[in-house]
Amino acid sequence: SQQGEEDPQALSIQEGENATMNCSYKTSINNLQWYRQNSGRGLVHLILIRSNEREKHSGRLRVTLDTSKKSSSLLITASRAADTASYFCATHLGSGNTGKLIFGQGTTLQVKP
Amino acid sequence: GAVVSQHPSRVICKSGTSVKIECRSLDFQATTMFWYRQFPKQSLMLMATSNEGSKATYEQGVEKDKFLINHASLTLSTLTVTSAHPEDSSFYICSARPGQGGEKLFFGSGTQLSVL
Numbered sequence: 001s002q003q004g005e006e007d008p009q010a011l012s013i014q015e016g017e018n019a020t021m022n023c024s025y026k027t028s029i030n031n032l033q034w035y036r037q038n039s040g041r042g043l044v045h046l047i048l049i050r051s052n053e054r055e056k057h058s059g060r061l062r063v064t065l066d067t068s069k070k071s072s073s074l075l076i077t078a079s080r081a082a083d084t085a086s087y088f089c090a091t092h093l094g095s096g097n098t099g100k101l102i103f104g105q106g107t108t109l110q111v112k113p
Numbered sequence: 114g115a116v117v118s119q120h121p122s123r124v125i126c127k128s129g130t131s132v133k134i135e136c137r138s139l140d141f142q143a144t145t146m147f148w149y150r151q152f153p154k155q156s157l158m159l160m161a162t163s164n165e166g167s168k169a170t171y172e173q174g175v176e177k178d179k180f181l182i183n184h185a186s187l188t189l190s191t192l193t194v195t196s197a198h199p200e201d202s203s204f205y206i207c208s209a210r211p212g213q214g215g216e217k218l219f220f221g222s223g224t225q226l227s228v229l
Contacts, residue, residue, distance in 0.1 A: 030216075031216060033216075033217060035220075040204070040223065040225070041222050041223060042117070042119070042206055042208075042220035042221050042222040042223050043157075043206070043208070043218075043220040044220070045217045045218065045219070048216060048217055088156065088157070092216075099145050099147070099162070099210045099215070099218075100147065100159060100162060101147070101159075101208075101218055102159065103149075103156045103157045104156060105155070105156045106155075106156050108154075
């Protein structure tokens with residue numbers, strides 16, 4: 001079964017608005033990662049947040065992690081049409097660094113120009 | 114950044130034939146590669162872990178005789194879908210883990226398999 005659940009499943013916003021996606025997971029983690037997938041393509045790593053971190057920034061991306069609630073959020077500020085893609089959170093299976101990433105269900109983001 | 118090349122990007126084959134998909138890490142060595150399967154509008158499902166020089170580890174429910182994995186070198190893993198059937202039609206994506214203990218994965222661009 002999948003480790004993570006994400007919401008919303010789909011999100012449609014206007015260019016310039018902010019987009020927030022949420023992810024929940026089930027087991028203990030060392031880190032949580034966010035990936036982006038353009039339609040019909042592979043995934044691109046966006047950002048990694050460790051279990052002892054609460055917030056991390058990278059450009060227009062802001063990720064938060066709440067280990068007590070086993071949840072994370074990805075915020076994309078000042079969205080652009082080029083941000084249109086699917087976004088997945090991923091965690092390593094189990095508490096060790098096994099290398100095996102398990103992905104959430106994903107959020108499909110559409111940014112309208 | 115690290116580049117992973119996956120070929121072919123698209124393949125159409127007749128039922129009963131076998132299809133080989135290659136995954137290469139172009140500028141780094143990958144002792145571990147992973148193969149995922151993705152159905153339309155769904156998430157990635159981990160199929161197997163490919164370890165250089167040893168047998169692949171398959172996830173529960175994945176038929177090892179159906180999906181043959183070979184990781185003969187530090188830069189190449191192959192997935193062969195044997196005797197493909199229409200239900201094997203899917204998007205297959207490989208990923209590679211650089212060096213020892215890398216935390217993030219680098220993905221190939223995927224292979225869309227259509228079995229007629």
